[in-house]
Amino acid sequence: MPILESLSEFVIALAASPWVYLVVLLVVIIDGFFPPIPSESIVVALGALAISTNAPNLILLVFVTAVGAVIGDSLAYLIGRRIGLDRFTWMRRPRITAGIARARTALDRRAATLLLTARYVPVGRVVVNMTAGGTGFPLRRYLPLAALSALGWSLCTVFIGVLAGTWLKSNPVLGAVAAIVIAFVLGLLVDAVLTWVARRRDARRVGESSCDVTVDLEEPLVELVETS
Template sequence: MDAITQWVLDAAASIWVFPAVALLTVADAFLVVVPSETIVVALGSLSASSGSPHMVALIVVAAVSAMIGDSLTFALGRRLGAPLLARVRSPRVQSVFEWARIALERRAALVIFIARYIPFGRVAVNLVAGATGFAYRRFLPLSALACTAWAVYNVALGAAFGAWLGDYPVVAVAVSIVVAIAVGLLIDAIRVRRERRRAVE
């Protein structure tokens, strides 16, 4: 256990930790299987329990990288537009895209903020925003605010468990990851339930 703990602490203090966070967070804008939230939460936990990586720097890197990823996904939607969305065959994926389109028309700021916490939701919202001609000058500041809030939330969540279980950094990382995943699933479940309720009404 001591060897694992030391390896984790060494990895968190490495000069490569921030480039890795940036790469994973940007990639997560396109590939929902990339666990950017999990990494940011875990590092937030280690930051609080061991001092590495630097917490403010982690927030800045995560927020900026998320914003870059959102903008690239928006640009992909703008460039490929309707043909890209038309190729989607999965009914569940189509329903998410339709939800994103309607939500952007009705309450853009709210949906961009909420979608940031739903892995496939944010991909759908950013693609649809670009594909439907949503103004980038309006999208960018909303994305910047949402990404900053997302980064602060995930780092703070991890830091809370890191401070609580400071003597057991590996345990703190494991607990914080489980809680982060549970919160993400809960948010997605609430969204699905609300959409089903609207469909019935």
Template sequence: MSEAMMGIEAWVLGMADSPWLLVAVLTLAMIDGFFPPVPSESIVIAVAVLAMTGEGPNLWLLILVAATGAFAGDLIAYTIGTKVPIDRLRIFQGRRGQASLGWARRALVHRGTVLILSARFIPIGRVAVNMTAGAVRFPRPRFVLVAGIAAILWGGYATLLGMGAGVFLHDHPLVAVGVGVAGGVLLGFGVDALLRWVHRRLGSKLPESLGALDPDYVPPADPPAPGRGSDERTSTSG
């Protein structure tokens, strides 16, 4: 971890007895949703350790605050993806960033639920996936549902790392990421299956606005820009 990140963590932990501690957790978890260098996982883990020693907040409250911040950050990332050409963002200019975007685009087509859930446990991965989801117009209702589930899981997961068995995983970040991704993938398949079952059984009774929650839903293509279709037909006929 860089000195800057260690400085942020030390600053947050310095508020152990302050009501501003949870505000800091929420803010950092939210920023981490669209700016991966912010160490939100390590902050939540460290605050959970404080709670276990009696110096931090209630653990259930910590999970709620961390999940709320993560959810807000993921929605911001999705919205950014709908508004700006994400390929030009600085965090995606390098080889790793471009590879993450390409991977996200391909995987969203086939297993969007699994991808969004599992990517929440990978800092640059979740930013790439969520911004790409916005860029390719992944159905917003479905994204909100899956991102909410992912945020709750992530908040509980990071908090657990600060408790008992979490001490070992905190010292082995690759193991922690692996456990998180595996859990997200398994839950993703479960959510996919549940959504398909709901739409098979209740699809005709659901409001039209919930159609996008179907894992097999394909959003309609954007209409062509004014004049574009006629120009193309003209050029073709000529």
């Protein structure tokens, strides 16, 4: 079909262009503090195309994606530090306030766990990073954790695309679409698991004393997902 062939040529040409790395960098940076930007979809699609068409370069894609994630998360941290956590009306909504309070508690108790896992939850990572900045979490501790989190997320996201691209190597566009679908399904599975953990936690709390203030290890990320 002419339309499909034209679409295929356009996507492959974009992936082969050196400008694709700048596009990925900007998209991932913006996604660090503005979740509606679908950086995961773009990265997994390009990962699939890298296997099918040998472009873009996988190592450069992982590097640029990781750098963009560090910058985007750091900007969210700086926004939190600069404007605080209650300046705007939307920040004072009950669910947002609750999420920030939980993130604050979790950062005090197990910052590494929270920062490394929150990157995989689009809204959760913004809340966590802004809370880290707004509560004065030390930058010297934040940056190494943010860098490690960004690298892990970059490798995982590109790997999903590589799997789909290997599976459908003869059709680069279909491989890119499959990669996006796989990433979406994995996201649904993560949400389902977190929901199940939350229900288990709630069931366990039934009958507990109101003065019990212990926090489960899995609570911070689950609460952030519920809040978002």
